[in-house]
Amino acid sequence: MFLIPDAVVRFFHRMASPPHFYALTEKLMPWLVAIFVLLTAAGLYGGLVLAPPDYQQGDSYRIIYIHVPSAWMSLFIYMVMAAAGGIGLVWRIKLAEVVAISSAPIGASFTFIALVTGSLWGKPMWGTWWVWDARLTSELILLFLYLGVIGLYGAIDDKRVASKAIAILALVGVVNIPIIHYSVEWWNTLHQGPTVTKMDKPSIHVSMLVPLLLMALSFKMYYVIAMLQRARVELLQRERNAQWVKNMLVEKQS
Numbered sequence: 001m002f003l004i005p006d007a008v009v010r011f012f013h014r015m016a017s018p019p020h021f022y023a024l025t026e027k028l029m030p031w032l033v034a035i036f037v038l039l040t041a042a043g044l045y046g047g048l049v050l051a052p053p054d055y056q057q058g059d060s061y062r063i064i065y066i067h068v069p070s071a072w073m074s075l076f077i078y079m080v081m082a083a084a085g086g087i088g089l090v091w092r093i094k095l096a097e098v099v100a101i102s103s104a105p106i107g108a109s110f111t112f113i114a115l116v117t118g119s120l121w122g123k124p125m126w127g128t129w130w131v132w133d134a135r136l137t138s139e140l141i142l143l144f145l146y147l148g149v150i151g152l153y154g155a156i157d158d159k160r161v162a163s164k165a166i167a168i169l170a171l172v173g174v175v176n177i178p179i180i181h182y183s184v185e186w187w188n189t190l191h192q193g194p195t196v197t198k199m200d201k202p203s204i205h206v207s208m209l210v211p212l213l214l215m216a217l218s219f220k221m222y223y224v225i226a227m228l229q230r231a232r233v234e235l236l237q238r239e240r241n242a243q244w245v246k247n248m249l250v251e252k253q254s
Helices: 006-015 018-050 059-091 094-126 134-155 159-173 176-186 206-238 243-253
Strands: none
Touching: 018 059, 018 094, 018 206, 018 243, 059 094, 059 134, 059 159, 059 176, 059 206, 094 134, 094 159, 094 206, 134 159, 134 176
């Protein structure tokens, strides 16, 4: 039988403590913002200045430095949201519930950006703003799932009950994630196939790939910053009557 070491259990128990989480994120925030700024500056400079024009698309391909990381983040954040919702549903961990709902608006924003930038890119490449393509349609469904989670949470006054409801909806919607990812392989689609995640090697030159990966890391760092900020606010709203919140306010006022 596999036993989890007591030190690991204590670590996760401490991390799930609202007061510890709030204090830790306050200390980490300046470092996270600094890393985000550096990654964004390096990614944009590499993508918009150093990377050469594409031999077919010229400079219009540079929209990938926003579109592709946004599309990746739309899937990544949904998986985080569903996993956090599932943890909250099973183990009743309040912080997991907070992470789940705090992730939803950010994921919806990235999904919207992916759809808009994809449409802008599709017009010169495909000759149309939109097609009911498998990849585009499943990504649009993902946006509706995010909006459904946000709307459902806002419609229920009891936030513990609301967290259970959105966790179930998020877990059901997970079936859409592999459909989005593999749609270009399963169906005949206008959307290009995988270029970075190919098993042999990426179909993109390293001078274009490195800035793309930097922007992907930058977007992930932005998600962490935005999610933690939203989680801190959500946590304070839920814990406003808790003693640790009252003590913190007294310390800040003194």
